[in-house]
Amino acid sequence: MSIFDPKYRDKHVSARIARAFFRISQTTKNMLWDECKLKSLTPAQIQTLLFIRYIRPDSATVNTLAKSLSSTPATASGVLDALQKKSLVMRERKESDRRVVSLSLTYKGANTIQKLEGLGYELQKIIEELIVEEQEVLLSSLSKIERLLREKGYALITETCLTCCYFRPNIHPGAEKPHYCKLFNIDLGEDEIYMECPEYSELEM
Numbered sequence: 001m002s003i004f005d006p007k008y009r010d011k012h013v014s015a016r017i018a019r020a021f022f023r024i025s026q027t028t029k030n031m032l033w034d035e036c037k038l039k040s041l042t043p044a045q046i047q048t049l050l051f052i053r054y055i056r057p058d059s060a061t062v063n064t065l066a067k068s069l070s071s072t073p074a075t076a077s078g079v080l081d082a083l084q085k086k087s088l089v090m091r092e093r094k095e096s097d098r099r100v101v102s103l104s105l106t107y108k109g110a111n112t113i114q115k116l117e118g119l120g121y122e123l124q125k126i127i128e129e130l131i132v133e134e135q136e137v138l139l140s141s142l143s144k145i146e147r148l149l150r151e152k153g154y155a156l157i158t159e160t161c162l163t164c165c166y167f168r169p170n171i172h173p174g175a176e177k178p179h180y181c182k183l184f185n186i187d188l189g190e191d192e193i194y195m196e197c198p199e200y201s202e203l204e205m
């Protein structure tokens, strides 16, 4: 029984899909490596910069980064060491809890992120060769697979508030922070709802 055995795949659609995932993940990783080489950064370093740029600031910690990289905190620290040597990130102990190290980008790190804007565009162009209806079906299925991976502890999936079940949009019209998060019991400003959040959920727990 193996997804790499053609006879087995012939009888199981799920095995054909699993193998397609395997190939797509290898190919996209290679595409990312090629783009990374041009920027003199490794994929893990780029992933870390993107993580710090788009995650909610209170979730920008070494432990959450480790989950996002699917690595240990020690490995994540190694990636951060390399980025710190390049003066791209800063680490600071949180005033509220000295055991927690929070992460932020330096000015140079923020500039580097801006230069990464085209990253992933080649892949997007290929996806755009599917018709809109195919893209919508694919997105729905992939979202479900991402949710299952998260529920089974294989991946940390972060998302913005917009489709989160805890999000209550515009409950204080005209206020500086018009939106509300039911989970954290906090009001949210316009910029905050576009930050990625590790507590994102489509279904209330």
Ligand code: SF4
Residues within 6 Å of the ligand: 159, 160, 161, 162, 164, 165, 166, 167, 168, 180, 181, 182, 183, 184, 197, 198, 199, 200, 201
């Ligand atoms: S839990 Fe949901 S609504 Fe609350 S901050 Fe996170 S993504 Fe936004």
